[in-house]
Amino acid sequence: MELTVLGCGDAFGNGGRNNTSFLVSDKDERILIDCGATTLIRLKAEEIDLDEISTIIISHFHGDHFGGIPFFLISSMFENPRKNPLSIVGPKGVAKRVYELQEAMYAGTAAKTLEMDLTYYEYEQGKAITIKDKVIHAWEVDHSLPSIPHAVRLEWRGKSVAFSGDTSWTDNLVPLSKGTDLFICECNFLDKVSFGHLGYSELLEKHSAFDTKQLWLTHMADEVIEAKDLKINRLSDGQKLII
Structure with missing residues (x-):
C-alpha cells in the first residue's frame, strides 16, 4: 500500500506547498484523507482516475x-x-456543509450532487x-471549534x-497513533506554543x-520547512511513502 502526498502545506501556502490531501492507494482502490482546494490539480498531475477514489475522509x-x-x-x-x-x-453536518459549499462555489450544481451515488x-x-473493508476512527482535537476538528485513522487491508488534522497538543493523539503503520502529525510552528497548532x-x-x-x-510554516537538523521527518509535496 502506498501514500502519495498531494499536499502538505498550511492555509497560507508556505513553502509554495499545496493544501492538505493524502492519497492512500492499493492496486485497485484509492482513498483521500482530506481534500484541500488544490487537490484536483494534484490528482491530475499524478494522472489519477477520480473514479478509482472510493472514499474521501475529511x-x-x-x-x-x-x-x-x-x-x-x-x-x-461533468468531465468524467x-x-x-x-x-x-466527516464531522457532524458533513452532508449539509458539502452541499452549501458546492452551491457557493458553483451555483446551480449542488442539486446535481443529489443525483450522484x-x-x-x-x-x-x-x-x-x-465502509466495506475500511474502518475509520475519529478523535476530537483542539483547533478552531466552528470547523469541528478531528484527528482521523484509517484501517484498511x-x-x-493516522492523521492528526489541525490541532494543538491533546492526549487524544496518543490513542490515535497506537499501533499505526504511519502517523502524519501537524507541526505548524518551530518553538511557538499557540492554541490550534503544534510546535516542533x-x-x-x-x-x-x-x-x-x-x-x-x-x-508546516516556513520556519519549520527551512529549519536544519530536525529529528522528526518532514513531508514534501509529491512524496510517496510505502505503508
Whole structure:
C-alpha cells in the first residue's frame, strides 16, 4: 500500500506547498484523507482516475482541508461522470456543509450532487465507521471549534494510517497513533506554543508517547520547512511513502 502526498502545506501556502490531501492507494482502490482546494490539480498531475477514489475522509471544515470537494464533484459530474459510488466521511453536518459549499462555489450544481451515488457518514466519538473493508476512527482535537476538528485513522487491508488534522497538543493523539503503520502529525510552528497548532519543540518532548512505525510532520510554516537538523521527518509535496 502506498501514500502519495498531494499536499502538505498550511492555509497560507508556505513553502509554495499545496493544501492538505493524502492519497492512500492499493492496486485497485484509492482513498483521500482530506481534500484541500488544490487537490484536483494534484490528482491530475499524478494522472489519477477520480473514479478509482472510493472514499474521501475529511478532518475538519477549513478550506485547505475540504475546499477541494466542489472541484472534485464537478469533474465527477461533468468531465468524467462517475461510474462507481463515492463515500464522504466527516464531522457532524458533513452532508449539509458539502452541499452549501458546492452551491457557493458553483451555483446551480449542488442539486446535481443529489443525483450522484454519494453516501455521507458522520463521526461519533468512540464509534468506528465501517465502509466495506475500511474502518475509520475519529478523535476530537483542539483547533478552531466552528470547523469541528478531528484527528482521523484509517484501517484498511491490514494497514493503519493516522492523521492528526489541525490541532494543538491533546492526549487524544496518543490513542490515535497506537499501533499505526504511519502517523502524519501537524507541526505548524518551530518553538511557538499557540492554541490550534503544534510546535516542533513541544512535539519533540512528547512524541515518544506515540506508538507508530513511521512519524512524519505536515502543515508546516516556513520556519519549520527551512529549519536544519530536525529529528522528526518532514513531508514534501509529491512524496510517496510505502505503508
